[in-house]
Amino acid sequence: MSSVSTKPYLIRAIYEWCVDQGLTPYVAAVVDGTTRIPPGAARDGQIVLNVSPDATNQLDMSNDLITFQARFGGVAQSISIPVDNVVAVYARENGHGMAFEIERAEATTASQGDTIKESEASNADAPASTDSPDTPPKPDKPSGGGRSHLKVIK
Helix, strand or coil: CCCCCCHHHHHHHHHHHHHHCCCCEEEEEECCCCCECCCCCCECCEEEEECCCCCCEEEEECCCEEEEEEEECCEEEEEEEEHHHEEEEEECCCCCEEECCCCCCCCCCCCCHHHCCCCCCCCCCCCEECCCCCCCCCCCCCCCCCCCCCCCCC
């Protein structure tokens, strides 16, 4: 009998807990050649994504892959993150969640080709974030960019 990793089950459980509590679930992942994200969305070989129901479309968290569509700079993009690349899943508001060790050899960005370009991307309404998974993100502050910020209050 082969052993199935508990990681995808734990990711889904923390995600569901966040949603049930009215919190915003974030997933942090290492970016490599198997990761599909918009160019410029990664920083230092990692990406942090808002995976809340409001920020994603067609979210599928299988045992091997997390896939969904999200808007980056107003353009819908298909996102694909291997479960093996996930390093954390947590609530944005309080940082509670779970961190994981990478289950593959040291992931690098050297073999990514056109998948990732380390330039800045305009993510006005993107769920992507560059917050470190080790520290809870800071609350949203007006950026002075003239855009309004709406917040769902329950």
